[in-house]
Every structure is written in structure tokens, then in C-alpha cells.
Amino acid sequence: MAQARDWLREASSIAVLTGAGVSAESGLPTFRGPNGLWRNHKPELLATPQAFADDPKLVWEWYDWRRSVHSKCEPNPAHRALAELERRVAGFQLITQNVDSLHERAGSQRMLHLHGSVWRTRCLGCAEEKWNDQVPLDPLPPHCLCGAMLRPAVVWFGEPLPEHELRAALEAARGAQVFLVIGTSSAVYPAAALPRVALENGARVIEINPERTALSDAAHVFLQGPAGELLPQLL
Numbered sequence: 001m002a003q004a005r006d007w008l009r010e011a012s013s014i015a016v017l018t019g020a021g022v023s024a025e026s027g028l029p030t031f032r033g034p035n036g037l038w039r040n041h042k043p044e045l046l047a048t049p050q051a052f053a054d055d056p057k058l059v060w061e062w063y064d065w066r067r068s069v070h071s072k073c074e075p076n077p078a079h080r081a082l083a084e085l086e087r088r089v090a091g092f093q094l095i096t097q098n099v100d101s102l103h104e105r106a107g108s109q110r111m112l113h114l115h116g117s118v119w120r121t122r123c124l125g126c127a128e129e130k131w132n133d134q135v136p137l138d139p140l141p142p143h144c145l146c147g148a149m150l151r152p153a154v155v156w157f158g159e160p161l162p163e164h165e166l167r168a169a170l171e172a173a174r175g176a177q178v179f180l181v182i183g184t185s186s187a188v189y190p191a192a193a194l195p196r197v198a199l200e201n202g203a204r205v206i207e208i209n210p211e212r213t214a215l216s217d218a219a220h221v222f223l224q225g226p227a228g229e230l231l232p233q234l235l
């Protein structure tokens, strides 16, 4: 912990990759693990373009449920600590795989959303993307003013990541002196490649997770525990 604290204090460029675990203490379920979403729901029926083509109402009902769960959650000390770190360090970049808006609600601004947001919709006709925080959505599936159906503006399995976000995230990973990896199983690519890119480019990699992951052996420092407790201590 002391070593990691020194590295963070001395660094002028810091990048942070977060996953579902950073929102766990806000009450949001993660994807993998004992109570993970993918334990009780099949990703291929809910989070692929094919699933949406087959049954848009079912997919929207699942996202509508997730939006209602997210709307009842508040940012936790981990989200707030990262917003504070951004205020302290000029060369800061937060990269998240999360589709909730808890980082923004805690005050983070320099953010890249690799997997989109459940709070945005995209029109299948005119392609317009819009913020939409209506809970619950009614009727389902929702439609655009142009008449075409809307989809959640999230990245589904089999879809590419948004180009700008991925490019900027890779750039941040290459340029970071310290790369923090928080609350992700490091199982889903290309996000999971970012800490490896940082390592190859000489960054100090610090991981925070209650459990060891595919990255833990390669990280310079592995801090075992919940992010909401460890991050405020670290900063």
C-alpha cells in the first residue's frame, strides 16, 4: 500500500480502468461471481445483436429493469475518490467498462465509456443517440421521433467498441506512469488488454480487487479488498 501511495503521489499521468466491482458497494450486481448477472441470465439471450433482433421487447425489459436498479443507487467512496484524484492530477484519464453513471454522478469528467451507457438510446433508423433517464420506459420497446425503434446505446457481445473511446483509452494506457485497475475480472477484451499495454509501456500497474484475477500476477501491486475501503486509503 505504501509503495502504491508513493507512486500515485509522484505520478503526473495516471490512467484508471474500472469494472463492475467499483459499483458493487453501491448495490449494483457484478457480471461474474456468485451473485453475478451472468449466473442467472444468459448473455446470448440478452446482450447480443441477435438477441435484440429476435426479441427486442425482452431485451428492453432487461435493460429497463437494470435502469430501475441503477436509478436507486448512489456513488460510493470509490467513485468519489476517483473524482478527487482527477481534480489533483492534470494528466488523468478514467476508462470505464461500466454502463451505470455512478462515476459521473460522483463528479468524474475525464471519462471514456468503453461499453456505452444504459442511460443512452440509439435509433436504429436515423442513428441519433440521446440521453434518456425515464424510469420505467413506457411503452417498450421505445421508438424515436423518426418512427424507428430505439436500442440501448451499449456494446453487446460481438460488437466492436466505439472507435474514439478505444483509441483514446489505448493512448492513455501507453502514456500513463501509473495504471490503476479496479473491480474488473480482466476477462473481457479488448478492455482487459489495456493494463497489459500499460505494462509494456513502463507503467506501474496497481490492481484493487477482493479476489485475484487474470491480471494479478502481472500487476506490480495487488491490493486485496473492496475498492470503497481501499481507494480512499490509497489516496
Ligand code: OAD
Residues within 6 Å of the ligand: 018, 019, 020, 021, 022, 024, 025, 030, 031, 032, 033, 036, 047, 097, 098, 115, 155, 156, 157, 182, 183, 184, 185, 186, 187, 188, 208, 209, 210, 211, 213, 225, 226, 227, 228
Ligand atoms: P465482472 O463481473 O467480470 O468482474 C467484477 C470484478 O469486481 C470481480 O473481479 C470481483 O472480484 C470484483 N469486485 C467485486 N466486489 C468488489 C469491490 N467491492 N471492490 C472492487 N472489486 C470488486 O465485471 P467486469 O470485469 O466489469 O460487458 O466485466 C467486464 C464486462 O463483462 C462488462 O462490462 C460487461 C460484462 O459482460 C458487456 O456487457 C459488453
